[in-house]
Each structure stands twice: as structure tokens, then as C-alpha cells.
Amino acid sequence: MIIPTVPTPDELLDQGFRRAKKAAALVRTSKIHRNKKSKRIEEVRVQTACDVIIDRIKMILDRVPDIESLPEFYQDYIDVVVGVDQMKQSLGGLNWAVGIITQLEKDYTSRIRRTRPENAANLRKQAFGRVASVVNKIEKDLDFLDFAKANLRNMPTVDFEATTVVIAGFPNVGKSTLLRQLTTAEPKVADYPFTTKGIQIGHMERKWKKIQIIDTPGLLDRPIKDMNEIELNAMVALEHLADVILFIFDASETCGYPLDSQFRLYEEVKKLFKTPVISLFNKMDLSDNIKYLEKYINKLEQPLMVSVSQGMGVSEIINRLEEFGERKEKIR
Numbered sequence: 001m002i003i004p005t006v007p008t009p010d011e012l013l014d015q016g017f018r019r020a021k022k023a024a025a026l027v028r029t030s031k032i033h034r035n036k037k038s039k040r041i042e043e044v045r046v047q048t049a050c051d052v053i054i055d056r057i058k059m060i061l062d063r064v065p066d067i068e069s070l071p072e073f074y075q076d077y078i079d080v081v082v083g084v085d086q087m088k089q090s091l092g093g094l095n096w097a098v099g100i101i102t103q104l105e106k107d108y109t110s111r112i113r114r115t116r117p118e119n120a121a122n123l124r125k126q127a128f129g130r131v132a133s134v135v136n137k138i139e140k141d142l143d144f145l146d147f148a149k150a151n152l153r154n155m156p157t158v159d160f161e162a163t164t165v166v167i168a169g170f171p172n173v174g175k176s177t178l179l180r181q182l183t184t185a186e187p188k189v190a191d192y193p194f195t196t197k198g199i200q201i202g203h204m205e206r207k208w209k210k211i212q213i214i215d216t217p218g219l220l221d222r223p224i225k226d227m228n229e230i231e232l233n234a235m236v237a238l239e240h241l242a243d244v245i246l247f248i249f250d251a252s253e254t255c256g257y258p259l260d261s262q263f264r265l266y267e268e269v270k271k272l273f274k275t276p277v278i279s280l281f282n283k284m285d286l287s288d289n290i291k292y293l294e295k296y297i298n299k300l301e302q303p304l305m306v307s308v309s310q311g312m313g314v315s316e317i318i319n320r321l322e323e324f325g326e327r328k329e330k331i332r
Helices: 009-028 034-063 072-081 084-114 117-137 139-151 175-182 229-240 259-273 290-297 314-331
Strands: 163-168 200-206 209-215 244-250 277-282
Touching: 009 034, 009 117, 009 139, 034 084, 034 117, 072 084, 072 229, 084 117, 084 139, 117 139, 163 175, 163 229, 163 314, 175 200, 175 209, 175 244, 175 314, 200 314, 229 259, 244 259, 244 314, 259 277, 259 290, 277 290, 277 314
Parallel strands: 163 209, 163 244, 244 277
Antiparallel strands: 200 209
């Protein structure tokens, strides 16, 4: 979501009043009769200041898309990252300000036209004071939209037509490494939890078909109500985007989480999303206890045994994704 630069109340008022002063200077050099000129100067100052402020606020409103018209993924993403209700409330505050300032412009320009010349400047000052009061009342709304602009700057661009694979699992099991192996994406990879702070997207094309692969932040084995913002980003992707989930187990348990916990998370994901799941055991080069793994392997349907960092088994993953893509095309 692209939100334009959001000014502070002081910046908004300064821009409006400076432009009003310049507009008044043009009237001063005109050939209007002196008695009419003093009123016209103040009328133009009110009109210009209000119009500039209204236009600047409307530019923000016009460039922020209607949230309810967005795909559900983006609605939930915005809700997780900044809060949809607060976003709507802040946009409503700006709409309110536009309506009030529009009415003030109409009222005060009319009053200035009807007043005596010596009273025109006082009416303009009153108008400026009331406009300033309205703009200052939306300070919190402007602050929030500036916060939203910063936090939604990197909102992912999703191809809703492509077959979408969402990679899921505990932190540090090798999700980002797999994305880097399968696509040209270059996510940050490191040996500590929650390296992936947001959703990373890569693309590959096989047999002229586009496959979109999404790396999600690591999930933990806990209820949704206890998840942090990073984990909720993953849940949003799983719920709205996944045609198939690629669930990664760390066979070596070097991620810091035992296979019992990883398997509980796997079962929770399967139960929650009703989406096809391809499971794979990663870091097999670091695991030498096959008997220990067997009790988990035997509970799964054709899991893949891989070592992504070594490139071992990556071709098998691609083949499995191709097979899924072909089945999906037949269903279509």
C-alpha cells in the first residue's frame, strides 16, 4: 500500500497560509478599487489557504485504497501490521476535516464579501484560527497515517494467479534458505530465530507455469491469541494465499525446538487450514539418528528427506511442486 507523505499539522497550516499570502500579493497589484481590494485580498487568503489544505488532505485520502475493496489477504495483513479499525478511523478524521474546512471557507468568504472593508482582516483572522483548530484536531490521525506509511512500505506484492507455495515451520528450520535455493529471492538468512520479520516472495517458472513461493516468519507452537505480529503475518499468508503448504521439520533439532513440538505445530497447521501439505525433513546432514526420526516419518505421507543448505533433495522438492501444479491445472 502506497501512502503519500503525511504532513504534520504545522506543515499543513504553514503550506496553506504561505500560499494564501502569495495569492494576496497578486491581488494587491491588481487594478481593483481600493475599498473592494481590501475585502478581495482577505477573501482570496481564506479561499487559498482552505483550498491548499483541503487538496493536500484529499491527496492522502485519494491515494489510500478503499480497504474493504482489497483482497482479504491485504485486509488481514494491514490489520496485523497497523490495525484496520484505526486506519479507517484516521481516514474518517481526515474526511471530517475536509468537510469542516470546506464549510468554513464557504461561510467566511461569504461574510467577508458582505462586511465593511475595515472588518475584513478580522474575519480572515477568525477563519484562520478556526481552520488551525480543525487541523490540530486531526494531529493523531496524521501521526497514525505516517506510522502506517512507514510500516506498510514493504507490503508484499502478490500474484493471485500463480500457484502459490507457502513455506511454514518453526524459526530457523531452513525456510529462507529453501526460498533462496528455489528462486532468485535473497531473503536474510542467519542462525537465530525470527530472522524473517515479514513475508518474502520468490518466483520460479516450470514448464511455462508460474509458481510463487512465499517464505513466512517462523511459527511457534502456541495459540493464535498468543502469537506476536511476526507470527500473525505467517498465519495471514497461510490462510489466504497457500495452494499448498511446504512444511519444514528440522531433523537435527538444531533450530532449538524438539521434533515433538514441531510435529504438534504441523498437526495444528493441517487442522487450521485444510490445505494440501508437502512435508520435508531438513538438515539431514546433521542428523544421524534415523530410528529416532522414524516415529515421525511414519506418521506422514511421503515426506522428503533433504539438506537444503547442501542442495541435497532440492530437485525432489521441485518435482513435487511441479506435480502439484499439474494436478491443480487439471482441476481448473
